[in-house]
Amino acid sequence: MRNLQTTSVAPVAKDMPLAGKIPVVSPLARVKDLNVQFRSRDATVHAVNGVSFDLMPRDVLCIIGESGSGKSVTMKSMMRLLPPKKTVMTGEIEVNGHKVLDLSERQIRHLRGAEISMIFQEPMTALDPVYTIGRQITEAIRAHEPVTTSEARRRALELLELVRIPSAVSRLDAYPHELSGGLRQRAMIAVALSCKPKLLLADEPTTALDATVQIQVLVLLRQLQDELGMGVIFVTHDIGVAAQIADKIAVMYAGEIVEFGSARDVLVNPAHPYTRAMLASTVHGQARDADLPVIPGDPADLRRLVAGCRFAPRCGVSKSLCLERAPSLVGVAAHHDAACHLINSLT
Amino acid sequence: MIGYIIKRMLYIIPVCLGVTAVCFALMYLAPGDPAQALLPPDATPEDAAYLLRLYGFDQPVWVQYGRWVLRAASGDLGVSLQSQRPVFREVMSALGNTAVLSAGAVLLAFVLAFILGTVAAYNIGSRIDQASTTLSITGVSVPNYWLGIVLVIVFAVELGWLPAAGMGSAGSDSFSLTDWAQLRYAILPIITMSVLPLGIIMRSVRASVAEALGQESIQLLRAKGLPPYAILTHAVKNAFPQILAVMGLQFGFLVGGSILVETIFNWPGTGFLLGKAILTRDVPLLQGTILVLSISFVIINLVVDVLQSIFDPRVRRT
Ligand SMILES: Nc1ncnc2c1ncn2[C@@H]1O[C@H](COP(=O)(O)OP(=O)(O)OP(=O)(O)O)[C@@H](O)[C@H]1O
Ligand SMILES: [Mg+2]
Numbered sequence: 222m223r224n225l226q227t228t229s230v231a232p233v234a235k236d237m238p239l240a241g242k243i244p245v246v247s248p249l250a251r252v253k254d255l256n257v258q259f260r261s262r263d264a265t266v267h268a269v270n271g272v273s274f275d276l277m278p279r280d281v282l283c284i285i286g287e288s289g290s291g292k293s294v295t296m297k298s299m300m301r302l303l304p305p306k307k308t309v310m311t312g313e314i315e316v317n318g319h320k321v322l323d324l325s326e327r328q329i330r331h332l333r334g335a336e337i338s339m340i341f342q343e344p345m346t347a348l349d350p351v352y353t354i355g356r357q358i359t360e361a362i363r364a365h366e367p368v369t370t371s372e373a374r375r376r377a378l379e380l381l382e383l384v385r386i387p388s389a390v391s392r393l394d395a396y397p398h399e400l401s402g403g404l405r406q407r408a409m410i411a412v413a414l415s416c417k418p419k420l421l422l423a424d425e426p427t428t429a430l431d432a433t434v435q436i437q438v439l440v441l442l443r444q445l446q447d448e449l450g451m452g453v454i455f456v457t458h459d460i461g462v463a464a465q466i467a468d469k470i471a472v473m474y475a476g477e478i479v480e481f482g483s484a485r486d487v488l489v490n491p492a493h494p495y496t497r498a499m500l501a502s503t504v505h506g507q508a509r510d511a512d513l514p515v516i517p518g519d520p521a522d523l524r525r526l527v528a529g530c531r532f533a534p535r536c537g538v539s540k541s542l543c544l545e546r547a548p549s550l551v552g553v554a555a556h557h558d559a560a561c562h563l564i565n566s567l568t
Numbered sequence: 569m570i571g572y573i574i575k576r577m578l579y580i581i582p583v584c585l586g587v588t589a590v591c592f593a594l595m596y597l598a599p600g601d602p603a604q605a606l607l608p609p610d611a612t613p614e615d616a617a618y619l620l621r622l623y624g625f626d627q628p629v630w631v632q633y634g635r636w637v638l639r640a641a642s643g644d645l646g647v648s649l650q651s652q653r654p655v656f657r658e659v660m661s662a663l664g665n666t667a668v669l670s671a672g673a674v675l676l677a678f679v680l681a682f683i684l685g686t687v688a689a690y691n692i693g694s695r696i697d698q699a700s701t702t703l704s705i706t707g708v709s710v711p712n713y714w715l716g717i718v719l720v721i722v723f724a725v726e727l728g729w730l731p732a733a734g735m736g737s738a739g740s741d742s743f744s745l746t747d748w749a750q751l752r753y754a755i756l757p758i759i760t761m762s763v764l765p766l767g768i769i770m771r772s773v774r775a776s777v778a779e780a781l782g783q784e785s786i787q788l789l790r791a792k793g794l795p796p797y798a799i800l801t802h803a804v805k806n807a808f809p810q811i812l813a814v815m816g817l818q819f820g821f822l823v824g825g826s827i828l829v830e831t832i833f834n835w836p837g838t839g840f841l842l843g844k845a846i847l848t849r850d851v852p853l854l855q856g857t858i859l860v861l862s863i864s865f866v867i868i869n870l871v872v873d874v875l876q877s878i879f880d881p882r883v884r885r886t
Contacts, residue, residue: 346784
């Protein structure tokens with residue numbers, strides 16, 4: 222695995238005329254104060270509440286957090302895949318220089334699949350059962366590039382080889398149900414990579430796979446990320462997976478990022494009580510690939526957000542201050558932030 | 569694929585045997601003695617015995633059944649008691665006439681239902697959706713004989729645009745789909761018969777396309793950056809096998825003919841023939857008609873299954 226510290230520094234920096242000064246690399250993706258609400262007649266669900274983060278080129282950011290914490294919604298808003306009629310999004314999302322929330326429907330379509338791609342958890346349901354694998358790849362290529370059918374097919378074959386699908390030629394004309402789970406997930410990765418995206422969003426891409434297959438797919442993703450120089454945002458329930466693949470980790474709770482830092486910092490020196498609670502049971506002898514342990518208490522009600530820290534009702538160390546005022550992200554160490562009033566008093 | 573089709577065809581053999589058994593049993597289920605209906609009131613017992621022998625009614629049941637099946641397999645369904653013409657010819661000509669109506673009705677229903685249902689599914693809850701749902705409920709609930717009469721009154725009697733009944737001067741033997749002078753006669757009955765399948769197919773198109781649009785695979789298509797029409801194409805292709813099944817079933821029902829509609833329009837189809845056979849207690853005609861209709865139904869189902877396996881790769885597993 223690559224050195225965690227060097228990932229966000231561009232190698233060209235040394236050759237620039239300003240060499241010697243601090244190298245400035247602009248982020249591949251920048252999310253600023255993102256809020257996402259789902260409005261329906263009887264309730265408003267506050268799924269994402271003031272999320273901000275930067276993703277540097279070639280970085281792998283893992284988002285972890287319990288079910289319903291807004292991980293998928295954050296990812297889908299980066300591609301604007303949420304149902305427009307009932308979704309209200311505010312804030313700023315910038316990917317590769319494009320202001321995602323300001324684009325027209327047509328413009329965002331040109332980004333999707335070309336500059337930003339997404340892979341989903343369940344390849345069986347995400348791939349179209351009545352189209353061949355080859356067709357599903359060529360279709361993605363031809364949506365963005367004016368290539369001939371045979372050229373697209375040649376590229377599809379290359380992609381299947383890129384994701385190490387054995388006897389790729391015959392798989393081009395196979396239907397999804399004819400492949401095993403692991404191959405299917407590789408095929409979906411091939412679809413996502415068909416136009417060599419700059420940013421890959423992976424929403425629990427290995428959760429539905431067997432443990433051994435899971436490792437293989439994970440290793441493959443990491444290799445591809447390196448080969449193609451993609452930025453990756455990777456959602457997972459699994460701290461073991463996060464430890465393997467992440468450069469940075471964002472911990473989400475109730476639609477907020479409560480802790481953000483390099484993978485090493487967050488996993489070794491967790492600052493937020495929620496992160497600690499999650500890690501605690503994992504460290505004490507749980508299988509590495511087990512799901513996040515369940516923390517006592519109910520998840521926050523996203524229809525009625527409480528004042529103060531949203532984790533306070535379930536927090537073992539909360540004070541009265543925590544119920545009154547919401548904490549914001551503050552630095553725990555260099556490039557390591559957490560949103561908790563008690564960071565300094567916890568050790 | 570070929571294996572699947574062959575296997576599917578082998579399945580029809582037991583079904584056909586079952587059908588023949590039921591058709592044959594009809595003769596015994598019908599009250600009264602079939603020979604009795606043919607005899608004049610003053611016939612002697614000798615006359616009756618002669619007739620029984622003539623039609624083979626004096627043989628053991630299984631011999632009668634065996635003979636009947638063998639003859640039926642060679643296209644000999646006996647002779648109509650009333651018209652004295654071969655049942656097979658009568659049934660086939662009626663089937664041809666009904667096929668004109670039912671194919672026309674299913675095609676019309678399918679095209680309309682497909683467009684309206686897809687548009688409705690793509691815009692669930694919109695005005696268009698509500699309007700097409702209303703149309704579909706109307707189609708399912710309006711009795712078609714009533715609609716037939718209304719259409720005749722409006723378009724034949726009042727406006728005089730289309731003929732009210734019959735098959736035109738050429739009659740049923742040389743009905744030509746390409747000849748407008750004859751095709752005119754089919755228009756009102758086709759519309760009348762299309763309303764019920766229109767409602768049913770539209771509901772099924774709307775439901776299955778909407779279901780396909782809600783699937784996770786649609787998310788991936790959007791994430792690939794496909795334009796809306798390409799996404800809709802995927803949804804329709806996913807829904808198509810299901811729509812095809814509903815359509816095949818409706819076509820099968822229509823081929824059975826509608827006694828009421830064919831009577832209103834005086835259209836010599838299978839429904840018409842069936843009604844005649846029942847009313848005149850013409851047992852060979854009844855048997856033959858039911859047998860041919862049942863086998864047509866079985867064949868339509870076979871064709872639908874094969875088509876389904878072409879459109880849905882998941883069905884092809886043998
Ligand atoms: N389309 C939608 N309409 C309404 N509410 C939604 C929609 N999508 C997500 N939500 C709600 O937003 C909240 C966050 O959901 P999200 O899918 O982001 O959770 P998650 O962190 O990905 O959870 P999981 O780990 O289970 O995938 C949940 O309460 C969910 O019910
Ligand atoms: Mg999720």
